[in-house]
Amino acid sequence: MGAQDIWADALKEAESPETRNAGLWAKCFAEADGDEAKARAAYIKAKVAAVNPPAAQPAPQARNDRGWCPVCHAPIDLDALYCSACSSNLTANHLRPLKYKPTNPAPNAQQGHSQKNSYSPRGVQIVQTAKSRGTYIILGILFGMLGIHNFYAGRHLRGALQLVSTCIFGWFVIGLIITAIWVLIDLFTVTEDSEGIRLT
Numbered sequence: 001m002g003a004q005d006i007w008a009d010a011l012k013e014a015e016s017p018e019t020r021n022a023g024l025w026a027k028c029f030a031e032a033d034g035d036e037a038k039a040r041a042a043y044i045k046a047k048v049a050a051v052n053p054p055a056a057q058p059a060p061q062a063r064n065d066r067g068w069c070p071v072c073h074a075p076i077d078l079d080a081l082y083c084s085a086c087s088s089n090l091t092a093n094h095l096r097p098l099k100y101k102p103t104n105p106a107p108n109a110q111q112g113h114s115q116k117n118s119y120s121p122r123g124v125q126i127v128q129t130a131k132s133r134g135t136y137i138i139l140g141i142l143f144g145m146l147g148i149h150n151f152y153a154g155r156h157l158r159g160a161l162q163l164v165s166t167c168i169f170g171w172f173v174i175g176l177i178i179t180a181i182w183v184l185i186d187l188f189t190v191t192e193d194s195e196g197i198r199l200t
């Protein structure tokens, strides 16, 4: 049935009291304030609209609480605790879904919490392995007074301050005491290197 046929049928129906829908006609007649010509026009429009329903509503807008996985850049909920695409445990790694779609290439999705990948300017992938907490503690015990354990963990400023505290203020003993307490605190509290990678 062509488009014109629908209009022709609707017109035929509107003009014949036997075939037209009494309820719809009454509604159109009332809304046209008893003007039969207007009522007929309204009736035809209503019939055609019923045959040709308006185009389906466009898909609802994407939820604005969408985020992106900081590891594999897959779209995930902004409040997601883990990524369903790469199964990274975000909370355990102190990560939060990204608010805006990242533009840089997604790092390798299979990276775990003990590895962090980065891209050199030439595109060669460098895999940084997590540093050992055991090594950190041993260095702290043996050379902690010189801040060596923090240099190992990439915490250069902290290491340098401990070195300065020992070498310069150490002459006044107080520097030695400060560094010793500081190293002790390090050994019990530092669990990540400077880039936030967990010491394993």
Ligand SMILES: [Zn+2]
Residues within 6 Å of the ligand: 069, 070, 071, 072, 073, 074, 083, 084, 085, 086, 087, 088, 109
């Ligand atoms: Zn992911």
